[in-house]
Amino acid sequence: METTLPQTHAGSKAWEEAQRQLTAAIDQLGFDSGMHRMLATPRREMTVAVPLRRDDGTVAVFTGHRVQHNLSRGPAKGGLRFSPDVTLDEVRALSMWMTWKCALVDVPYGGAKGGVTIDPRRYSIGELERVTRRYTSEILPILGPERDIPAPDIGTDERTMSWIMDTYSSAIGFTVPAVVTGKPVSLGGSLGRSTATSRGVTHIALAALRKKGINPDGATAVVQGFGKVGRDAALFLSQAGVRVVAIADQYGAVVNWGGLNIANLSEHVSSTGRVPGFDGGDDLLGESVLELPVDLLVPAAVEGVLNEKNAAWVQARVIVEGANGPTTTAADEVFEANDILVVPDILANAGGVVVSYFEWAQANQAYRWDVADVESRLADRMLASWQAVNSYADSRNLSLRSAATALAVERVAEAHRLRGLYP
Numbered sequence: 097m098e099t100t101l102p103q104t105h106a107g108s109k110a111w112e113e114a115q116r117q118l119t120a121a122i123d124q125l126g127f128d129s130g131m132h133r134m135l136a137t138p139r140r141e142m143t144v145a146v147p148l149r150r151d152d153g154t155v156a157v158f159t160g161h162r163v164q165h166n167l168s169r170g171p172a173k174g175g176l177r178f179s180p181d182v183t184l185d186e187v188r189a190l191s192m193w194m195t196w197k198c199a200l201v202d203v204p205y206g207g208a209k210g211g212v213t214i215d216p217r218r219y220s221i222g223e224l225e226r227v228t229r230r231y232t233s234e235i236l237p238i239l240g241p242e243r244d245i246p247a248p249d250i251g252t253d254e255r256t257m258s259w260i261m262d263t264y265s266s267a268i269g270f271t272v273p274a275v276v277t278g279k280p281v282s283l284g285g286s287l288g289r290s291t292a293t294s295r296g297v298t299h300i301a302l303a304a305l306r307k308k309g310i311n312p313d314g315a316t317a318v319v320q321g322f323g324k325v326g327r328d329a330a331l332f333l334s335q336a337g338v339r340v341v342a343i344a345d346q347y348g349a350v351v352n353w354g355g356l357n358i359a360n361l362s363e364h365v366s367s368t369g370r371v372p373g374f375d376g377g378d379d380l381l382g383e384s385v386l387e388l389p390v391d392l393l394v395p396a397a398v399e400g401v402l403n404e405k406n407a408a409w410v411q412a413r414v415i416v417e418g419a420n421g422p423t424t425t426a427a428d429e430v431f432e433a434n435d436i437l438v439v440p441d442i443l444a445n446a447g448g449v450v451v452s453y454f455e456w457a458q459a460n461q462a463y464r465w466d467v468a469d470v471e472s473r474l475a476d477r478m479l480a481s482w483q484a485v486n487s488y489a490d491s492r493n494l495s496l497r498s499a500a501t502a503l504a505v506e507r508v509a510e511a512h513r514l515r516g517l518y519p
Contacts, residue, residue, distance in 0.1 A: 107183030109424075110399050114189040116425050120498060121505040131509055138188055139206075140164040144234035146212055148227050151220055160231045162210040164244055165191035168511035171242050172208030173198060173449060175249030176256070178224070182211030186399075193420055194449070196504035197442040201481045203453040208244050210235070216251045228256050232263040239264055241274035241460070247452050248278040248324070250398075254290070258283055274459035277452035286455035288470035289448075293418070294328030295471065296447020299478045301329075301392055301416040302336055304439050307486070308391075308414050313337035316390040318412065320344045320382075321397030322361075322371055325418045325445065329394055331358045341390060344382040345371040346397070351385070352377035386410060395422035396445075402427040410436065417441035432495055440497040442504060443485055450477050 115136060122132045146158040161184050164172040174194040187209045195207030212231055216224055238244055239260075246260055257276040261283065265271045273284030281287060288295075305312045317338050319330045322345045330340050340358060342351040347370040350356065357376050364374045372379045386393065386402065389411040395401050396418030402410065407427035415431065416439045417423060423431070423438060431438050451474055458464055465473075489499035 107181075107186030107189070110189035110421050111185035113400075113421060113424060114192045117497070117501050118192065118505065121502040124492070124494070124498065124502045125506055125509070127505075127509060131512070134512065135166070135505065135508065138163050138165045138191060139167050140238060141184070141188070142235050142238060143184060144231070146214075146227055146231045146234065148219075148223060148230065150223055158212050158214045158227065160210070160212045160234060161187045162208065162235045162238060162244070163187045163191040164206065164208045164238065166195040166206040166508060168508055168515060169199060169206055170204035171206065171240075172244040173203075173205035173452065174208035174210065174247065176210040176212075176246045176252050176260075177249035178212050178214050178216045178227075178251030178256075180213055180215040182213045187211050189399075190420055193442055195508060196501055197446045197449055199504040199507040200442050200485070200500055201446045201450050201477055202507075203449060205245075205449070205453065208246075209249075210246060211249075214251075224256070225259050228252075228259040229263045232260045233267070236264065236267055239275060241272060241456070245274070245452070245456060246276050247448070250323075254278055254280045254285065257285075274456050277455040279455075284455075284459045286451055286458055286470060287465070287467035288474065289451045289455055291328045291332075292451035292470075292474060293325050293445050293448035294332055295474060296450065296478045297325060297329045297394060297396070297416060297418045297444055298332040298336065299447070299475055300439055300444045300482055301333060301338075301394065301414070303479065303482050304414045304416055304437055305338075305392060308437050310391050310413065314339060315392060316341050317392035317394065318342045318344075318385045318388050318390050319394045319396055319418075320385055320401065321395065321419060322365060323397070326394070326396035327362060327365070329396060329418055330356075331362070333392075333394075334358045338392065342377075342380065342385045342388055343371055344380075344385045344397075346382070348372035349380040349382045349385045350374045350377035351380050351388070388412075392416065394418045397422070400424055402431075404430075407431060408434075410434075412436065415439065417444045420445065428495070428497060438495070438497060440500050443481060443496070443500045446481065447474055447478060450474055 190209035198205040279285035339355040387409040393412035399421035404426035407430035
């Protein structure tokens with residue numbers, strides 16, 4: 097029997113970062129220790145065994161998690177990732193950040209996150225379907241359009257969401273499109289959902305450049321990560337006039353100071369599976385792109401890539417976090433001292449949950465909005481949130497991260513206060 101168990105180190109660091117950010121917000125807001133403990137403790141956690149009968153007849157067993165951090169503002173909402181590095185602490189951290197993200201962009205959700213300790217690249221489509229359906233059946237008691245609504249994340253996609261929707265619907269006896277978001281449009285998904293996070297990052301990045309006095313037309317940028325978020329963010333930035341000069345993925349990086357042709361690079365990655373080797377630029381070590389002298393850096397890969405080891409070498413004037421938790425507290429302190437503007441993940445990459453909310457609303461109405469309407473509403477919601485965070489930061493002399501977290505925590509705490517403590 098093959099058994100895949102999670103590692104703990106990186107996930108523990110993410111959970112520590114999430115807790116530090118919450119503690120700073122609690123101190124800023126002056127809340128008591130009781131409120132702090134309530135907000136620091138996930139409302140519900142479920143860890144399950146996920147057995148898989150492989151195509152060759154052998155059995156593998158994976159570990160699956162689902163954490164619902166907070167439910168005060170509505171049903172839990174958050175992605176599901178398939179990765180061999182998934183840990184319970186990582187899922188806890190991501191669920192907490194989802195709580196703040198939903199509150200910050202004022203959608204009626206609490207935060208959740210899920211994960212399975214599997215490397216999807218090593219398994220067939222049939223095996224992934226069986227893992228997804230077994231995981232769904234194991235956590236079925238806490239799922240539902242009024243309880244917990246999963247979405248795609250690292251290692252999962254709209255097909256994964258289709259399997260979850262079908263498994264849930266089969267169990268209760270009728271079709272429930274609103275149980276997941278990020279579905280195919282033909283199954284009730286929203287137009288504009290697949291690019292929503294990237295569009296949100298782009299709206300915020302352009303606003304942040306202007307705040308720093310940089311004209312986006314001709315500004316230089318680096319995007320670290322060329323997956324769900326980074327690929328389209330690079331394209332949208334280039335379409336807005338930003339010169340994207342370097343892009344990295346897990347295999348390496350490519351640079352062209354005259355500007356990369358993002359469409360051609362995307363074709364190269366689709367055919368080869370990796371960024372290095374693109375004939376429209378020169379190869380670099382992946383980590384080095386974080387230290388290039390550019391106006392804008394968009395870390396859109398994984399947690400903790402900007403840390404105490406490299407923060408002092410970062411030369412970008414603006415950092416917009418496309419990934420969840422890419423910057424550690426130690427790096428934040430260096431960036432603030434170096435006058436680098438950092439736009440935190442809970443604001444910068446919230447476009448996905450905004451359009452997930454739109455998708456959920458459309459599914460509940462059995463009515464589809466056109467893509468122009470979706471993207472117009474997304475832009476309005478992202479820029480309104482940007483203005484709210486900036487106003488909060490300016491009025492209290494806070495960094496954007498401190499302001500965003502404090503504002504979100506304040507909104508969640510207010511929901512707690514209004515609902516009261518039962519019994």
